[in-house]
Amino acid sequence: MISAARVSVVIVNWNNFADTSECLDSLRRASYPNFEVVLVDNASTGDDARLIREGYGDFVRLIENSSNEGFAEGCNIGMKDALGRGADYIVLLNNDTVAAPDFLDRIIPVMEADRRIGIAGGMVYSYEAPELIWFGGGRINYRTGNTPIRGSAERDVGQYSGIADVDWICGCYMVLSRETLDKAGLLDRRFFFGWEDADISVRAARAGFRVVFVPDSRIWHKTFSEVKQDRLMGMPVYYATRGHFIFMEKHFTRFQLCTAGLYFIVSFPRFLRDYTRILGRRKVPLYIFMDIYGYLTRRWRQWSRVPQER
Secondary structure, X not given: OOOOOOEEEEEEEOOOHHHHHHHHHHHHOOOOOOEEXXXXXXXOOOOHHHHHHHHHOOOEEEEEOOOOOHHXXXXXXXXXXXHHOOOOEEEEEOOOEEEOOOHHHHHXXXXXXXXXXXXXXXXXXXXXXXXXXXXXXEOOOOOOOOOOEOOOOOEOOOOOOOOEEOOEOOXXXXXXXXXHHHHHOOOOHHHOXXXXXXXXXXXXXXXXXXXXXXXXXXXXXXXXXXXXXXXXXXXXHHHHHHHHHHHHHHHOOHHHHHHHHHHHHHHHHHHHHHHHHHHOOOOHHHHHHXXXXXXXXXXXXXXXXXXXXX
């Protein structure tokens, strides 16, 4: 019998033991025969690390950071640890998700059957409305800078039932092969929170790997709760907006940056309104304007240092 590939599930926790505990309980029911859980605690201020050790010490490899390194670097720390101990595949899984027992059985064989697949992800449903799709694969529009999600808020009636190549996979549930990480590198820590998933998906594709959506592998992601809205408020909004700009800087041509910039200016009022409505917080515009100001002043300092032609 051929042995199953070695899989390491990497989870980052920050002051959210309740969700992390439910996620770990779902992983305890996973049927895949050869996986481990590496949990990186990003310097939680409460008793999260102690509770994880006491409740899951026999199931989880716990890494305790001395400071909050952000989502991207927190994942990197876990991935380095897992790769150093021989992991064939890394699964990035948000701590506020619940996985189907067979989620790994449905996706790892697909990647094993085609080693050109460097990144894969499954169907992500809304935890609060389990019949609704939250993520069914992502696209990138290089004219507008938008990254639309297939199936978002649609009822699943089999419209995305086939394995499909996509532009990006959501970091809440992303499977990466060792070969991909060796060739494309780890997550870019500059993103801190948000857009690191689209970035590594693009880098993997440009390194020659396929980025694939596998609908039979399923998880449920907590999306609409008031607790979630509170956690996304404040600096996460700042980092998500900043990440969008960094992503375009890295991967767009100058012409694409110009068209995306014009689109951003024209659509900005609607963007501001929609973001505020989704998060339900009036302070959302403040953090968005903080980011735009910070980004423009940083770019101005860079431009002003360029010697002028005489």
